[in-house]
Amino acid sequence: MSEILEQIATAVIEGDLDEIEDLTEDALDEDLSAQEILDGGLMAGMDHVGVEFKAGNMFVPEVLRSAKTMQTAMDIIKPLLIESGSKMVGKVLLGTVKGDLHDIGKNLVGMMCEGAGFEVNDIGKDVDPDGFIAAIKEFEPDIVGMSALLTTTMRAMEHTIKALEEAGLRDQVKVMIGGAPVTQAFADQIGADGYASNAASAADLAKQFVGTA
Amino acid sequence: MKRTNYRVNSGVRFQMLSNDQLEELFGGVLHVLEVTGLEVHHAESRDILKKAGAWVDGKRVRIPRWLVKKSLSLAPRSFTLFARDGNPKHNIHIGPGRAHFGPGPTCPNFIDIETLERRPYIKSDVPLVAKVVDALPNIDFCESLGTVNDVHHDLGALYEFAGMFPNTSKPIVAWSYDKFDSQAIHKIAITEAGGQEAFEQRPNYVHYCEPLSPLVSTFEALDKLVFAAKHRIPLIFTPCPIAGGTAPVTAAGIITQGAAESWMGLTIAQAIKPGLPFFMGGVYSVMDMNTMVLAYGAPELPLMMAGLTELAHYAGLPLWQTGGCTDSKVFDEQAIIEGSMSVFFSALTGGDLCHDVGYTESAMTGSVFQLCAMDEAIGYSRRITRGIEVNDDTLAVDVIHDVGPNGHYLRQAHTRRYYRNEFWYPKLCDRRNYEEWELMGKQSFKDRVVARVHDILATHQPSAIKPETEKVMQELIEEAEDRVLTDEWINRKPAD
Numbered sequence: 001m002s003e004i005l006e007q008i009a010t011a012v013i014e015g016d017l018d019e020i021e022d023l024t025e026d027a028l029d030e031d032l033s034a035q036e037i038l039d040g041g042l043m044a045g046m047d048h049v050g051v052e053f054k055a056g057n058m059f060v061p062e063v064l065r066s067a068k069t070m071q072t073a074m075d076i077i078k079p080l081l082i083e084s085g086s087k088m089v090g091k092v093l094l095g096t097v098k099g100d101l102h103d104i105g106k107n108l109v110g111m112m113c114e115g116a117g118f119e120v121n122d123i124g125k126d127v128d129p130d131g132f133i134a135a136i137k138e139f140e141p142d143i144v145g146m147s148a149l150l151t152t153t154m155r156a157m158e159h160t161i162k163a164l165e166e167a168g169l170r171d172q173v174k175v176m177i178g179g180a181p182v183t184q185a186f187a188d189q190i191g192a193d194g195y196a197s198n199a200a201s202a203a204d205l206a207k208q209f210v211g212t213a
Numbered sequence: 214m215k216r217t218n219y220r221v222n223s224g225v226r227f228q229m230l231s232n233d234q235l236e237e238l239f240g241g242v243l244h245v246l247e248v249t250g251l252e253v254h255h256a257e258s259r260d261i262l263k264k265a266g267a268w269v270d271g272k273r274v275r276i277p278r279w280l281v282k283k284s285l286s287l288a289p290r291s292f293t294l295f296a297r298d299g300n301p302k303h304n305i306h307i308g309p310g311r312a313h314f315g316p317g318p319t320c321p322n323f324i325d326i327e328t329l330e331r332r333p334y335i336k337s338d339v340p341l342v343a344k345v346v347d348a349l350p351n352i353d354f355c356e357s358l359g360t361v362n363d364v365h366h367d368l369g370a371l372y373e374f375a376g377m378f379p380n381t382s383k384p385i386v387a388w389s390y391d392k393f394d395s396q397a398i399h400k401i402a403i404t405e406a407g408g409q410e411a412f413e414q415r416p417n418y419v420h421y422c423e424p425l426s427p428l429v430s431t432f433e434a435l436d437k438l439v440f441a442a443k444h445r446i447p448l449i450f451t452p453c454p455i456a457g458g459t460a461p462v463t464a465a466g467i468i469t470q471g472a473a474e475s476w477m478g479l480t481i482a483q484a485i486k487p488g489l490p491f492f493m494g495g496v497y498s499v500m501d502m503n504t505m506v507l508a509y510g511a512p513e514l515p516l517m518m519a520g521l522t523e524l525a526h527y528a529g530l531p532l533w534q535t536g537g538c539t540d541s542k543v544f545d546e547q548a549i550i551e552g553s554m555s556v557f558f559s560a561l562t563g564g565d566l567c568h569d570v571g572y573t574e575s576a577m578t579g580s581v582f583q584l585c586a587m588d589e590a591i592g593y594s595r596r597i598t599r600g601i602e603v604n605d606d607t608l609a610v611d612v613i614h615d616v617g618p619n620g621h622y623l624r625q626a627h628t629r630r631y632y633r634n635e636f637w638y639p640k641l642c643d644r645r646n647y648e649e650w651e652l653m654g655k656q657s658f659k660d661r662v663v664a665r666v667h668d669i670l671a672t673h674q675p676s677a678i679k680p681e682t683e684k685v686m687q688e689l690i691e692e693a694e695d696r697v698l699t700d701e702w703i704n705r706k707p708a709d
Contacts, residue, residue, distance in 0.1 A: 061629045068624065107621050197648040 004030055005041040010109040012045025013052075015065030017072060034080035038117070042070045046115050053200060060108070067115030074117075079177065089117035090210040093141035093173075095132060095155035096125035102149035105179060108199035109145055116203040118143075118213075129156075129163030136169050143206050146192075148179040157182075158190040174209040178202055224310065224600035227561040229519050233620035238520075241469040242476065243278045250275035251477050255435035256708075258481050265484040277478055284476070284483040288491045290529050294354070294384040294447065295415040297405050298676040303383045305353055305566075307490070307531050312560045312598070314537065314591050315354035316346065317569035318373075318388050318421070318587050323359050324544070326666065331542075331578050334359030336660040338579075339376025341670060345581050347381035348673040351591035354419075355385045357570050358579025368690075370381040370394045374401065375409040375686050379678045385418040386449065386568065392436045393696070395420065397689040399444055405682040413445045419492070419566075420446040424474045426454035432708050435481065442482040447490035447568075449533045450478030453505050456517070459623040460502040464517045471495050472524060479530070492566060493525050494533025496576075506575045510540040510551030515558035522564040534564030538572035544582050544659055548573060552583060560594040585669075586662050589641040596637035607631070641665060 004027045011020045015108035027037050049066045052058040081088060092113045096103050103125045110120045121139045123131060136144065144164075148154040157177050164170040176194040177187050194209070196202035230238070249251040253259050253274045268275045296303030305313050323334040326341055339357050346355040355377050361369040368391040376400060377385050389395045398418070420441035422434045434450075443450045452474040454460035460467040475493035482489050497517040501508045508514065518535050525532040536559035541547035552570075559567040569576070570591075571584030601607075612627045622628050641661050643650060650656075656664075678686075696702055 059632060060623060061632050065629065066625055103619075104621055104623075108623065111623070197646045199648075 002030070002040070003031065003034065003045070005037070008037065008041030009048065012042055012066050012069050012073075013048050013060060015069050017069055018067050020072050021076065024076045028077075028080075034077040034084065035086045037073070037077055038081065038086075042073055043117055045100070046070055048119065049051060049115065050200070063115060064111050067111050069140045071114055088119060089212055090119070090142040090206070091139060091205055092118045092143045092145055093123065093132070093135055093139055094120060094145045094147070095123040095127035095135070096147045096149075097153055097160055098126060098128040099149045099156055100150055100153035101125050102179075103147070105149065105199065106145070106147040109147070109178065109196075109202045110125035111208055112199045112203035113145075116207055118203075118206060129160045132160050133163060134166045136164070136173060143171060143209050144173045144175050145202065145206075146175065146177045148177075148182065154179065154181050154186065157192070161191055172185070176202060176205055176209070187212045221603075223602070224601065225561060225598050227519075228523070230523050231526075231554070235524060238465060238468060238472075238524050239527060241465075242472040242524075243281055245469060245473040246276045246281055246476060247278055247426075248275070249428065249473075251430060251474065253435065253477070254432045255428045255430065257439060258430070258435045260474055261439075261481055261484050265480065267480070271611055274477070276477070281476055284480045285528050285530065287483040287487045288479060288530055289488060290526075290531065290644065291295050292447070292490045293415075295417050296382045297378070297402075297417040297678070298382040300382055300676065305384055307565050309386065309526070310563050311565065312534070312563050312567060312595075313353035313565060314556070314559075314567045314570050314587075315352055315383075316342065316356045316358045316571045316579070316584055317535075317538070317576070318356045318358070318386070319360045319576060320358055320572060321360060321362070322574070322578040324573070324578060324580040324582060326581065326670065328585065329544075329582075329663070330669060331574075333362040334579060335363045336372055336376065339373055340380045342579070342581055342584075343380035344673055344675060345584065345666060345669050346383060347675040348669040349585065349588040351588045351595065352564060352570065353383060354568075355381045355383050356388075356568060358584070363441075365694065365697050367391075367702075368394075371397050371690065371693055374398045375609045375690060378402070378405070378686070379683070380675050382676050384416075386421050386566070387418050388421040388423075389437055390445050391433055392440050393693070395440045397693060399440075399446065399572065400661075400689060401682060401686050404685045405678055409444065416445075416447050416490075418446070419449055421449040421451065422478075424452045424478060425449065426452045426459040426474060427470060428474060430474075430477055435478075436708075438478055438482060438538035439485065442485035442489055445486055445489060447492075448478070448482055449492040450475050450482070450493055451492070451496070453496045455500045456498065456513065457502065458507075460497075464513065464520055467497050467517060468521050468524060471497055471521065472528075481527040491530065492533040493521075493528075493530050494535075494566075495521065496534075496535045496569065497521055497582075504608070506540065508540055508627065509538040509569065509572055509575045510547065510555075512554070514538075515555040518555075518564060519558060519562045522562040526563075531565035534559050534562070534567035535569045537570030537583070537590070538576065540573075540575045542578070544573075544580065544586075544662070548583055549586060549658075552587050553593075556587055556590045557594040557597075560591065560598050565654045581666055582659075582662050585666050586641065586658070589639060592637060592640070593642075642646045 110122045174193040177192045184195045196205045263269045266280045291308035292303040357373045403412040422437045424430045454471045456467045498514040522532045536555035539548040539551040570587045573580045671677045
């Protein structure tokens with residue numbers, strides 16, 4: 001691995017927001033491609049973060065700092081990736097379903113997915129089925145993530161999936177769901193593609209869906 | 214920060230007895246020492262006491278109040294016990310508001326590390342216990358959790374020290390059978406420290422001896438105490454009175470008698486070496502009137518120990534506390550309830566050195582697994598006793614303002630600044646969700662404790678002792694092995 005890519009990976013691991021922009025620019029000056037920076041620097045760093053987090057050696061605030069560092073670099077290289085026709089990791093659309101105002105878990109999922117290299121569009125909370133449909137049409141995500149904290153609101157996930165079917169969008173996206181009362185059995189029952197029990201495994205599941213895990 | 218007349222409680226406040234009650238207890242102890250007196254089975258000690266101003270009548274010694282008060286005023290409330298290798302993290306700073314924890318000595322049995330079965334305690338168990346003590350972050354000093362059974366019965370204490378000293382640099386609390394043990398142990402410790410004077414400045418172990426309840430100071434206890442005082446070895450003089458059996462049934466009564474027993478030792482020690490660091494202490498608990506055992510898991514134990522701690526601190530002495538122990542025979546819910554409650558209570562009192570962490574079966578069986586589980590309970594307790602810090606930054610009104618309604622705190626620099634110190638992170642208690650816990654093999658708390666002990670023993674490397682100390686240690690053991698085979702030793706008579 002080139003020295004600059006190693007420095008980028010280290011900056012991601014350490015959450016070094018001050019250095020990451022300069023390092024990314026330097027790498028581009030050294031004629032490294034955006035794809036090389038993404039794979040060899042940013043993702044290498046985040047992979048390390050993921051391992052350390054699972055081992056209990058890194059904690060959520062540090063992981064989020066690393067994810068933010070990666071996103072800062074992504075803002076620079078994204079136009080170049082698009083220009084060169086490189087395949088991005090993928091796009092995730094996230095929202096808390098109709099009637100539910102809880103969102104700390106969904107926010108965590110979003111940040112973890114960003115850390116895994118996804119482009120994330122968070123459409124907030126109390127989102128009705130039409131809101132999801134409009135956002136899917138506009139953002140064209142690979143994955144739709146829905147969250148609910150309450151047993152009274154989790155049924156809205158089922159309504160949303162039905163609405164996606166009726167709108168003819170269901171086959172374009174993978175649907176993953178989560179939240180305290182949600183289970184794998186419930187996911188199977190309402191026809192979701194997957195369930196994750198916490199934010200880190202949601203990011204893993206998203207990677208499986210796009211075939212990068 | 215501009216503050217006026219602002220009071221800070223930087224931890225959880227705990228106080229049981231009022232000043233009036235403590236004064237009354239204090240007066241009771243002085244009365245027992247002056248009016249009733251104690252039997253002192255040690256001629257040299259009686260001479261020392263007489264010279265200091267005590268009334269000696271045969272073996273009965275009565276100490277006037279002024280002499281007890283003088284002795285109390287000579288003993289320090291604050292001092293440091295040093296790690297033998299200079300590791301500052303392993304030093305123990307004795308002083309107000311500081312609670313420390315460690316195992317106890319002399320259980321006949323041990324829970325085998327591999328089979329988890331109860332069996333006699335043997336020599337090869339000592340290094341394992343010391344290594345685990347060295348590795349556990351909330352265990353501060355070392356004892357061995359057992360009496361070595363598989364060596365000459367007069368040499369158990371020496372083999373025990375020789376097994377502990379190279380395997381932990383945390384300060385050791387050493388007991389002994391007699392002065393010969395004490396001499397050998399001291400030689401090992403001062404060799405490592407770099408001589409007697411270096412040891413006096415940076416003591417790396419504490420000498421433990423026990424008077425007998427009720428109101429007797431035995432020859433061996435005092436012979437060791439005199440040796441320790443002459444060599445300026447910090448001293449613990451700790452009775453083990455049993456309420457309703459060898460002490461009054463009431464908590465106030467057992468505290469009064471037990472303190473008198475400790476202060477007899479204090480008076481002798483301070484007369485020999487003014488300013489000697491001295492811990493009063495004990496294991497104070499009840500005789501269960503049904504099973505007749507000295508109960509190590511009874512609520513009266515932490516209660517009586519809390520009262521004793523307050524009396525000790527009132528009198529200006531550090532305390533040898535007790536906690537983390539249980540009457541349970543196995544590693545079960547009873548063991549954890551009794552151990553955790555007494556550990557927490559002990560932490561609240563700020564009793565200076567809390568021992569017997571890891572005792573099970575009413576002190577009949579030492580368990581390194583109980584010790585490891587209690588390390589977690591002590592960590593938990595210490596987070597609570599550390600309390601809540603209140604200042605402009607922790608108040609966080611600016612952060613609350615910035616985040617506002619509907620926001621979140623995960624990306625705040627404030628969160629990153631504090632989450633490690635404000636939160637305690639368990640090593641053994643599991644907080645994973647069900648799915649992950651299932652994925653990790655559905656381990657119980659006990660499974661995780663056993664795994665942690667095995668992991669420590671497989672990976673932890675304590676710092677080594679000096680080669681010359683190792684050599685001296687081997688020579689002393691050989692000398693002692695020779696000594697106990699001589700006719701003189703075998704036919705020796707008990708002194709008085």
